[in-house]
Amino acid sequence: MKLVLSEEQRELREAVRGFLRTASPLPKVRDGYDPQVYARLNGELGLSGLIVPEEYGGAGAGLSELAVVLEETGAALLPGPFLATAFTALALTGTPDKELLTGIAEGRVAATLDQGELSFDGSAASGTLPRVLTGMEADVLVAPAPSGGGDGGGKVLLAVELAGPGVRRTALEPLDLTRGLAEVVLEGAPARVLGPAPKTGVGDRLCVALAAEQLGVMRAALESIVAYAKVRVAFGRYIGSYQGVKHKLADMHGKLEQAESIVRYAAWAADESPGELPEAAALAQAYVGRACFEVARDHLLLHGGIGYTWEHDAHLFYKRAKADEVLLGPPRIHRARLAHLLEL
Numbered sequence: 001m002k003l004v005l006s007e008e009q010r011e012l013r014e015a016v017r018g019f020l021r022t023a024s025p026l027p028k029v030r031d032g033y034d035p036q037v038y039a040r041l042n043g044e045l046g047l048s049g050l051i052v053p054e055e056y057g058g059a060g061a062g063l064s065e066l067a068v069v070l071e072e073t074g075a076a077l078l079p080g081p082f083l084a085t086a087f088t089a090l091a092l093t094g095t096p097d098k099e100l101l102t103g104i105a106e107g108r109v110a111a112t113l114d115q116g117e118l119s120f121d122g123s124a125a126s127g128t129l130p131r132v133l134t135g136m137e138a139d140v141l142v143a144p145a146p147s148g149g150g151d152g153g154g155k156v157l158l159a160v161e162l163a164g165p166g167v168r169r170t171a172l173e174p175l176d177l178t179r180g181l182a183e184v185v186l187e188g189a190p191a192r193v194l195g196p197a198p199k200t201g202v203g204d205r206l207c208v209a210l211a212a213e214q215l216g217v218m219r220a221a222l223e224s225i226v227a228y229a230k231v232r233v234a235f236g237r238y239i240g241s242y243q244g245v246k247h248k249l250a251d252m253h254g255k256l257e258q259a260e261s262i263v264r265y266a267a268w269a270a271d272e273s274p275g276e277l278p279e280a281a282a283l284a285q286a287y288v289g290r291a292c293f294e295v296a297r298d299h300l301l302l303h304g305g306i307g308y309t310w311e312h313d314a315h316l317f318y319k320r321a322k323a324d325e326v327l328l329g330p331p332r333i334h335r336a337r338l339a340h341l342l343e344l
Contacts, residue, residue, distance in 0.1 A: 002272075003264040005068065013068050019045060020076040026313050029178050033080040033137050041082065042107025048082070049105030051089050056098055057105035062271035063090075063205060067212035067263060074216025077320055079178045081134040083213060084112040088142050090205045091157065095195035100140060100159055112138035118158060118186060120145035124166065125158050125191035128183070133327070135182025136171050138162055144197045155197040160189050176323035178316060201274065204281035207328055208266040211284035214292035214324050215263045218256050221299035221317045225249065228303060245302065252298055255291040262287055282338035289325045289334070296321035 005013065023037050042048045051066050052058025059065075066086060073082055088111035089104055103109030112134050118127040125145060132141065141162050147154040162169060166189030172181040226249060229240030239245050266280035300307040300314040307314040325331065 001265060002268050003261055005264075009065060009068050012065060013072060015045060016047070016069050016072040017075075020072060020078065024076055024078055026077065026316070029077050029079055029316065032178070033134075033180070035080075037078075038080050038082065038110065039107060046105075046107075048085055048089075048107050048110075051086070051093075052101050052105040053096070056096070056101040058101070062267075063208055064264075064267040064271050066090075066209060067267040070209055070212040071216035071219070071263075074213035074320075075220035077178045077217070077220075077316055081110040081112060081137045083179075083209070084133045084138060085110050086209055087133075087206055088113040088140075090209060091142060091198070091202050092194065093202070093205070094198050095157055097159070097194040100142075100194065103140075109140055110134070110138045111140045111142055114141060114143045114184075116143060117155070118143050118145040118191075120148070120156070120158060120191060120193075122148075123190065124188040125160055125186050126166075126188055128185050130183050131172065132182050132184045134180050135162070135169055135184050136180050141184060142194065145191075147196070157194040157197045158191040159194050160186060160191045164190055166190065174323065176319045178320055179323070201277065203328075204277045205270055207281040207285045207334070208263070208270055208277075210324060210328055211259070211263050211266065211288040214288050214321070215256075215259050217317055217321050217324070218252075218259055218288075218292045218295045221296050221321075222249075222252050222256055224313070224317075225252070225299045225302050232304075239302075248298055248302060252295050255295055259288045259291050279338060279341050282334045282341060285328060285334035286331050286338050290331045293318075293321040293325045 023040060046059060047069055049058035050061045050069060054060040085104060091113050092101060100109065104111060112132055114129045114132050116129040118125045129143065139162060141160045142157055144155040145158050147156045160167065166187050168185040170183045172183060174181040229245055229249065230238060232239045262284050266284045269276040269280040296317045300318050303312065303314050306312050
């Protein structure tokens with residue numbers, strides 16, 4: 001088991017962190033998705049192709065490397081389809097499709113993955129997907145459909161061009177203002193089969209990827225409030241000198257440390273010990289999802305009155321944390337799954 005980043009992973013982290021610090025600072029995040037930033041993220045750093053196999057133009061890296069990147073995009077509250085595209089690339093593991101994977105690797109295609117089932121007649125897909133992550137920004141939707149092959153409930157993955165005929169997209173008003181949602185209605189939309197839908201492992205890998213983003217949100221929120229506690233004066237003292245504030249910051253730091261260990265372990269399991277992945281992934285969302293929200297909540301509370309204002313960034317972290325907490329199901333579902341896996 002390896003819980004410490006390698007030198008190459010630390011260099012990757014610093015490169016992504018430095019890029020996001022200049023290309024997508026928090027004031028810019030409020031403007032929403034910027035296609036130019038997304039293009040640079042891929043053109044200069046090649047991040048969309050990080051986990052795409054080398055034969056399709058990607059770097060062929062593992063989930064451990066993707067987790068490093070997602071921690072940084074989470075800390076920066078990066079708007080846009082990067083997480084959804086990463087989810088899609090993870091879902092295509094074992095179901096290689098040269099056209100789509102090459103497009104993702106080259107940064108030409110932003111994709112989104114939805115678990116809602118479509119109907120498919122062999123050439124066209126129909127169905128309503130009520131909450132598609134970055135459904136307005138993505139170019140391609142990947143979703144499952146019954147295979148129709150008489151294999152007892154087998155499924156295939158379909159790819160649908162979201163700008164094509166038979167597709168109607170409606171932007172929703174999301175809780176997380178930094179990342180959009182859309183209702184997508186397909187009515188005989190042209191679709192192609194990417195291959196059989198993986199039966200195991202994909203959901204676990206998505207849980208680990210999301211936990212990595214949540215870890216970044218936690219870290220940035222804690223760094224923000226620690227910096228504030230050092231300069232904010234109340235009743236003649238820096239608020240960081242008050243015992244109650246110290247205790248709260250220590251609790252937040254403890255949650256961050258535990259979350260980091262869990263994410264590192266789960267990413268390692270995904271790459272090196274698949275037999276441990278189900279429990280590690282369930283643990284990641286059972287703990288990290290809730291801990292991220294609690295840290296973001298306390299980040300807002302410790303800012304006092306200013307933290308509740310629209311102009312302050314605290315609500316951006318709070319809303320991203322809450323949206324992420326339920327994105328793959330609330331923590332209670334993952335706790336129940338973990339208990340089942342451990343036969344408790």
